[in-house]
Amino acid sequence: MISYIAKRLLSGLVTVWFIATATFLGMHAVPGDPLLNDKAVTPEVRASLEAAYGLDKPLPQQYVIYLSNMLQGDFGISFTQKNRRVNDIIRDHFPVSAMLGLLALTIAALGGITWGAITALYRDRLPDVLIMLLVVFAVSVPSFVFAALGQLVVLKFNQLIGHSVIPVAGWGTFKHMLMPSLVLGLGTMAYLTRLMRSSMLEVADTDYIRTARAKGLSAPRIFFKHQLRNAILPVITVLGPAIAAITTGGFVVELVFAIPGLGRYFVQAVQQLDYTVIMGTTVFYGAFLVFMVIAVDIIYGFVDPRIRVDKVGA
Amino acid sequence: MITRHLNRTIRALALCSMVVLAASPGSGVAQDIAVDRARNEISIVMTEEPQWLNTVRATDAVSFIVLDHITEGLMSYDQQNRLTGGVAERWELTDTRATFWLRRDARWSDGKPVTAHDFVFAWQQVADPRNAAEYSFFMRAFTNGEQITQGKLDPTLLGVRALDDYTLEADLTQPTAYFLELVTFISFRPVREDFYRAQGQAYAADVQNMISNGPFTLTKWVHGAELRMEKNPHYWNRDAIHLSAINVPYITSDANARMNLYMDNKIVMATGLDSSATKTAMYNRQKMLSFSDGTVFFIEFNHRPDRLTRNLNLRRAMQAVFDAAELTYKVIGLPGNIPGVSLFPVWLDGTEKKLSEEFPPPVVEIDADKAREYLELARQELGIDEFPPLSLLLSDTPSSIKQAEYFQNVMARELGLQVILDRQIFKQRLAKMTAGDFDMVAAGWGPDYNDPMTFADLFASWNLNNRGRYVSEVYDNHVKRAQSTTNTRIRNRAFGDLAQVIHDDVVILPQYERGYIYVQDARVDGVRRRRFGGDPNYNYAFIKPES
Numbered sequence: 001m002i003s004y005i006a007k008r009l010l011s012g013l014v015t016v017w018f019i020a021t022a023t024f025l026g027m028h029a030v031p032g033d034p035l036l037n038d039k040a041v042t043p044e045v046r047a048s049l050e051a052a053y054g055l056d057k058p059l060p061q062q063y064v065i066y067l068s069n070m071l072q073g074d075f076g077i078s079f080t081q082k083n084r085r086v087n088d089i090i091r092d093h094f095p096v097s098a099m100l101g102l103l104a105l106t107i108a109a110l111g112g113i114t115w116g117a118i119t120a121l122y123r124d125r126l127p128d129v130l131i132m133l134l135v136v137f138a139v140s141v142p143s144f145v146f147a148a149l150g151q152l153v154v155l156k157f158n159q160l161i162g163h164s165v166i167p168v169a170g171w172g173t174f175k176h177m178l179m180p181s182l183v184l185g186l187g188t189m190a191y192l193t194r195l196m197r198s199s200m201l202e203v204a205d206t207d208y209i210r211t212a213r214a215k216g217l218s219a220p221r222i223f224f225k226h227q228l229r230n231a232i233l234p235v236i237t238v239l240g241p242a243i244a245a246i247t248t249g250g251f252v253v254e255l256v257f258a259i260p261g262l263g264r265y266f267v268q269a270v271q272q273l274d275y276t277v278i279m280g281t282t283v284f285y286g287a288f289l290v291f292m293v294i295a296v297d298i299i300y301g302f303v304d305p306r307i308r309v310d311k312v313g314a
Numbered sequence: 315m316i317t318r319h320l321n322r323t324i325r326a327l328a329l330c331s332m333v334v335l336a337a338s339p340g341s342g343v344a345q346d347i348a349v350d351r352a353r354n355e356i357s358i359v360m361t362e363e364p365q366w367l368n369t370v371r372a373t374d375a376v377s378f379i380v381l382d383h384i385t386e387g388l389m390s391y392d393q394q395n396r397l398t399g400g401v402a403e404r405w406e407l408t409d410t411r412a413t414f415w416l417r418r419d420a421r422w423s424d425g426k427p428v429t430a431h432d433f434v435f436a437w438q439q440v441a442d443p444r445n446a447a448e449y450s451f452f453m454r455a456f457t458n459g460e461q462i463t464q465g466k467l468d469p470t471l472l473g474v475r476a477l478d479d480y481t482l483e484a485d486l487t488q489p490t491a492y493f494l495e496l497v498t499f500i501s502f503r504p505v506r507e508d509f510y511r512a513q514g515q516a517y518a519a520d521v522q523n524m525i526s527n528g529p530f531t532l533t534k535w536v537h538g539a540e541l542r543m544e545k546n547p548h549y550w551n552r553d554a555i556h557l558s559a560i561n562v563p564y565i566t567s568d569a570n571a572r573m574n575l576y577m578d579n580k581i582v583m584a585t586g587l588d589s590s591a592t593k594t595a596m597y598n599r600q601k602m603l604s605f606s607d608g609t610v611f612f613i614e615f616n617h618r619p620d621r622l623t624r625n626l627n628l629r630r631a632m633q634a635v636f637d638a639a640e641l642t643y644k645v646i647g648l649p650g651n652i653p654g655v656s657l658f659p660v661w662l663d664g665t666e667k668k669l670s671e672e673f674p675p676p677v678v679e680i681d682a683d684k685a686r687e688y689l690e691l692a693r694q695e696l697g698i699d700e701f702p703p704l705s706l707l708l709s710d711t712p713s714s715i716k717q718a719e720y721f722q723n724v725m726a727r728e729l730g731l732q733v734i735l736d737r738q739i740f741k742q743r744l745a746k747m748t749a750g751d752f753d754m755v756a757a758g759w760g761p762d763y764n765d766p767m768t769f770a771d772l773f774a775s776w777n778l779n780n781r782g783r784y785v786s787e788v789y790d791n792h793v794k795r796a797q798s799t800t801n802t803r804i805r806n807r808a809f810g811d812l813a814q815v816i817h818d819d820v821v822i823l824p825q826y827e828r829g830y831i832y833v834q835d836a837r838v839d840g841v842r843r844r845r846f847g848g849d850p851n852y853n854y855a856f857i858k859p860e861s
């Protein structure tokens with residue numbers, strides 16, 4: 001098990017290095033000049049800025065400097081917020097995104113498993129058709145529509161009550177997090193519902209369910225102990241990437257609800273060609289995704305005794 | 315069995331949510347209300363995080379808004395937006411020299427006096443090329459300024475001196491009629507050397523790394539989330555400041571979110587509304603106000619010799635079919651904008667009246683027949699059988715695409731000219747503009763200070779912002795004429811002549827002067843909208859007594 005984990009971690013590191021290199025090359029290949037602004041600057045100011053960010057050096061040298069700084073855990077200084085370290089940006093804003101993402105994922109996972117189980121239970125009957133219709137809706141409508149809609153609902157609700165019950169936007173208390181995390185989790189919830197439904201139906205046709213029934217076990221016991229527990233495995237598999245996707249995909253939600261998350265910086269950096277922030281956030285998120293997947297694989301073994309990873313190799 | 319499972323699950327979930335709540339970052343609780351009468355505070359929203367609250371290096375609009383509350387220059391603007399003394403109590407301006415006598419009671423937020431040395435130090439920092447201040451070119455107003463900004467002379471040789479702690483003297487390279495307006499600009503704010511040097515790279519990065527001399531001080535800055543400015547007890551004119559604090563509990567560039575926050579009574583003003591937020595305001599019967607932010611938008615031609623657009627008759631043809639009024643009213647269709655007629659916007663002051671009244675801009679006559687004659691002339695002069703497609707460079711925002719498509723349509727319909735839209739992201743549009751890789755570009759210009767010169771020298775041959783490389787001796791001479799004197803009549807005459815040259819030479823096609831619809835809480839008054847510096851400004855804002 002330990003050698004397996006070590007192997008996975010090592011391959012994870014290689015993946016992260018690859019992400020860093022690809023991002024570096026891609027970023028410099030994108031047309032545009034990060035140092036340009038609306039108003040032109042004198043050649044002297046330009047030279048001074050280039051020197052400050054090391055852009056006056058040849059690209060291979062920049063790459064080496066960048067990699068060695070990254071190994072020391074230093075992502076440099078932002079191009080737009082000219083005296084803020086990228087490390088500080090990640091440190092200040094990732095917890096916010098993570099919090100929002102975690103809450104959204106909790107909502108998505110609980111909702112997805114519940115709705116998925118219900119649809120499978122009521123297969124082809126009214127609850128199934130109704131829920132699946134909503135699922136199609138939730139999957140196909142983009143998150144900015146849900147975000148705007150969610151905010152409007154909160155506003156109308158507050159106006160109905162006569163004073164502000166749930167905040168329209170902002171960050172700080174649990175109340176602030178409710179609507180944004182619901183909006184953010186909706187898409188994933190719909191996806192998980194579909195996954196859970198098909199997985200449940202697949203398990204329902206297996207031999208051991210029939211055996212359980214033949215043994216005379218009670219319906220709830222079959223449902224929880226045999227069907228649900230087996231059907232939940234694929235859902236856990238996608239949770240890892242889903243965590244990463246949800247904590248990085250919150251850009252629109254963060255914008256609409258004025259949440260100081262990292263997603264905003266991530267997207268704005270690309271728009272502004274803020275080299276250091278692009279590199280910092282991409283490598284950080286890349287590493288986050290890679291290690292989430294590894295973590296899920298390891299946890300997987302604990303959830304399902306049949307596929308203890310070390311025995312697979314043996 | 316099932317219940318035990320459930321119990322365990324519930325317990326685990328409860329634990330999870332507790333961990334989640336405990337891990338909630340310390341951004342604090344956002345201020346809950348737009349107008350807090352009891353505490354005498356208001357709440358506002360900002361579109362972005364201030365990039366750097368360092369007056370030497372700041373360039374972005376949001377930093378300017380904050381800095382206009384927490385710092386003050388030698389000169390300032392009063393409640394009615396009229397020029398008045400700031401840190402300077404008295405001043406004298408001649409063709410070659412500016413002298414300022416500072417108030418003895420102007421103080422930094424730590425109680426120490428604001429002295430002439432603070433200004434000398436600040437201006438040297440801005441001029442020093444090692445600081446890479448993007449507004450360093452303003453320091454060329456002073457003797458030796460140009461050589462210092464080029465790194466050829468030491469910054470201490472800048473033609474600015476502190477005669478004593480409270481007297482500042484500056485040598486000007488040329489008569490600068492607008493110098494008093496110019497020193498209101500953020501780059502001319504004082505910086506205290508001991509504090510600046512002690513902070514090093516961290517200067518103005520956080521609340522504890524800054525010191526202010528303005529009506530307010532920054533007391534809270536949670537990056538990306540929240541700011542709070544409190545009344546500065548050391549500010550010399552504190553009796554004129556009414557609010558105890560200004561909260562910025564929200565930062566979002568989403569106009570609809572700002573409108574929703576406004577309607578939820580969380581902020582006192584929602585401005586910069588886009589078409590959808592404007593509609594929301596209308597449906598909700600909000601009282602709408604409009605404000606022209608001073609920026610002029612135009613299509614700039616590439617005058618480089620290798621471009622077809624260098625041909626005057628081609629440009630004339632396009633001018634004769636381009637109707638700015640139709641663009642503004644029918645295509646953009648948002649209230650607040652006015653059709654562009656000149657590089658010089660209508661709000662600029664002249665000698666007695668507005669500049670546009672004293673020197674009305676030349677009128678463009680829309681005449682498709684005439685245009686086709688110009689085009690035929692152009693074709694012959696250029697010696698080509700048919701016009702190849704011309705490129706129009708623009709940014710990739712929905713509104714600029716709409717405007718460009720209108721332009722494309724007009725040129726095809728009236729002149730049979732094919733225009734190719736070159737849509738680029740912000741930084742790439744700038745890169746192509748700077749490199750001259752365009753035939754036409756959708757551009758704009760906002761004023762830095764309150765004088766027509768902030769527009770007039772834009773197309774001077776030496777201006778780095780003249781990205782179409784328009785070169786005209788006549789134009790340059792008119793600019794130099796306006797720069798050679800402080801006599802407003804002579805200067806305004808020169809600006810009038812410049813407007814004529816721009817029209818006759820078709821340097822640009824004016825599109826529109828930007829205006830915004832905004833909504834403001836009726837309980838608050840004294841908010842100033844500004845065309846230069848930070849907008850809006852709440853220095854003199856107050857909460858109206860309950861009626």
